[in-house]
Amino acid sequence: MEDNVRKFLGEHFAVTRRHFVKSGLFSAAAFASPHGFADQIEQDPRLQQALGKLETWLTLPDDFQDVSRGKPKPHKLDDAKKSEVGLTRETWKLNVISDADNPARIKNPLAGDNAFTFAQLMELAQDHAVRFSKVMTCLNIGCPLGNGIWEGVPLREVLWKTQPSENLRRVFYYGYHNNEADQMFRSSMPVGRILEDPHGLPPVILCYKLNGQWLTSERGGPVRVVVPEAYGFKSIKWLTNVVLSNIATANDTYAGQNNDVDSPLKTFCATLTAPNAPKPNEPIPITGWAQAGISGLSKVQVWVSERDAPLPEDDPYFTTAPWQDATILPAPSDYGGGYPDGKIPPATMGFDAGGQPHSWPMHLSRAHWFYLHSGLPAGKYTLRCRTIDNNGAAQPMPRPFRKSGHAKIETIRFEVA
Numbered sequence: 001m002e003d004n005v006r007k008f009l010g011e012h013f014a015v016t017r018r019h020f021v022k023s024g025l026f027s028a029a030a031f032a033s034p035h036g037f038a039d040q041i042e043q044d045p046r047l048q049q050a051l052g053k054l055e056t057w058l059t060l061p062d063d064f065q066d067v068s069r070g071k072p073k074p075h076k077l078d079d080a081k082k083s084e085v086g087l088t089r090e091t092w093k094l095n096v097i098s099d100a101d102n103p104a105r106i107k108n109p110l111a112g113d114n115a116f117t118f119a120q121l122m123e124l125a126q127d128h129a130v131r132f133s134k135v136m137t138c139l140n141i142g143c144p145l146g147n148g149i150w151e152g153v154p155l156r157e158v159l160w161k162t163q164p165s166e167n168l169r170r171v172f173y174y175g176y177h178n179n180e181a182d183q184m185f186r187s188s189m190p191v192g193r194i195l196e197d198p199h200g201l202p203p204v205i206l207c208y209k210l211n212g213q214w215l216t217s218e219r220g221g222p223v224r225v226v227v228p229e230a231y232g233f234k235s236i237k238w239l240t241n242v243v244l245s246n247i248a249t250a251n252d253t254y255a256g257q258n259n260d261v262d263s264p265l266k267t268f269c270a271t272l273t274a275p276n277a278p279k280p281n282e283p284i285p286i287t288g289w290a291q292a293g294i295s296g297l298s299k300v301q302v303w304v305s306e307r308d309a310p311l312p313e314d315d316p317y318f319t320t321a322p323w324q325d326a327t328i329l330p331a332p333s334d335y336g337g338g339y340p341d342g343k344i345p346p347a348t349m350g351f352d353a354g355g356q357p358h359s360w361p362m363h364l365s366r367a368h369w370f371y372l373h374s375g376l377p378a379g380k381y382t383l384r385c386r387t388i389d390n391n392g393a394a395q396p397m398p399r400p401f402r403k404s405g406h407a408k409i410e411t412i413r414f415e416v417a
C-alpha cells in the first residue's frame with residue numbers, strides 16, 4: 001500500500017473506529033489487531049454502512065416480533081379487563097394443581113385462596129432470581145423474534161411449594177385464553193427438566209423481567225414461562241395455570257400442528273444485508289445473524305456460486321462446496337436492549353461480575369456476522385450461508401427436518417451487472 005493511501009486510511013479508520021466504538025457495535029479492543037477483520041471494515045464504506053444498520057445484541061422489548069394467539073389477544077385487553085382477569089402484577093394469580101385425568105400426588109395445591117401471587121413471586125425472587133440471555137425463536141418462523149436477558153424465579157421453587165410426593169412425571173402449563181377452551185395454548189416439560197438443569201443450561205423460569213424492565217403485556221406479562229433451550233412455544237405467555245401430571249408423554253397444543261415438540265433450538269443463520277445489484281469487481285458487503293443452538297455456534301460460512309454452474313451431485317447440503325468463513329462479531333461494548341448504560345447487569349448467567357461474557361458467541365443467543373466478498377465479474381450468482389456448530393455439524397444437519405425448527409441453508413440469487 002502506498003504511504004499516502006495508508007495515511008488516508010489511517011485517518012479515515014480512526015474516525016470509523018470511533019464511530020463503531022461509540023455506536024457500541026465493537027469494543028476498542030476489537031479494533032486493536034492491525035490485520036484482523038477491522039482492516040476489512042476500514043476499507044469498505046458500504047460494509048461500514050451495513051454494519052451500522054445492525055440491531056444491538058439485545059433487542060428492545062418493544063421490538064420483539066410477536067407470536068400471540070387469542071381473540072382478542074390478551075395483551076390487547078383494556079386495563080380494567082386486564083386487572084379483572086389477573087393480567088397485572090397486582091392481580092396476577094397462578095394455580096399450581098394436580099392433573100384431574102392423570103393425578104400427581106401433591107399435599108398443598110396452590111389454587112383459590114391459596115393461589116400463588118406476584119407478591120409471593122417477588123419474595124422468592126429475593127433469594128432465587130436468575131437472569132440469562134436467550135434468543136426467542138418460533139419453531140415455524142425463519143428468523144429469531146428477538147434476543148433478550150430474561151429474569152425470573154426457577155419454576156421448581158414454586159413446584160416444591162405444592163409438596164409433591166409421587167406420580168409426577170410431566171408438568172404442563174397454559175396462560176389466560178379468554179376463558180375459551182379452544183383458545184388454550186398449552187406447553188409441557190418433563191418434570192426432571194424443571195427440577196434439575198443439564199450442565200450449562202439455566203433453569204426453566206417464571207419470568208417477570210426482560211432486559212431489566214417489567215415484562216410487558218405484549219411479551220406475556222406479568223409472568224411467562226421461559227425455557228432457555230427451547231423454541232418459543234414452550235415459553236407460555238400470560239401464565240395462569242401449571243398442572244402437575246402423571247401423564248407419560250408431551251401434550252403440547254403445538255403437537256397437534258405436526259410440530260416436533262421435543263426439539264431444542266438449532267444452530268442456523270441468514271443474511272440481513274444481501275448483495276444488492278453489485279457492480280463488477282467491486283467488493284460486496286454481506287451481513288447477517290446467527291443463532292447458537294444447543295450444540296453451539298463455531299462458524300458462519302458463505303458460498304457464492306455461478307447460477308448456471310452444476311451443483312455437486314449426491315450432496316444435497318453442499319458439504320463439499322468451497323465455503324468461506326465469515327466473521328462473527330465479537331462481544332459488543334454496548335449490548336443495547338434498553339439497559340441505560342448498555343451493560344449486562346451483575347449476576348447474569350454466562351457473564352462475569354464485570355459483564356464480560358465467559359464465552360462468545362453466547363450459548364442459546366443470537367450473534368451477528370459479516371463477510372466482505374472481494375468482487376465478481378458480471379453474471380448471475382447464488383449466495384448461500386450456513387453455520388457450523390461446536391460438534392462440527394454443518395447446517396441444516398444434524399436435524400434437517402422442517403417441523404423440528406427452521407435450519408435450511410439460505411439461498412439468495414443476485415446479479416452483477
Ligand SMILES: Nc1nc2c(c(=O)[nH]1)N[C@H]1C(S)=C(S)[C@@H](COP(=O)(O)O)O[C@H]1N2
Pocket residue numbers: 064065066067068069070136137138139145174175176185218219220231232233234235236237238
Ligand atoms: N399464551 C400464549 N403463549 C405463547 C403463545 C401464544 O399464542 N399464547 N405463542 C408461543 C409461541 S408459538 C412463540 S414463538 C412465543 C413468541 O414469543 P413472543 O411473542 O414474546 O415473541 O410465544 C409463545 N407463547
Ligand SMILES: [Mo]
Pocket residue numbers: 067137138139140232233
Ligand atoms: Mo411459535
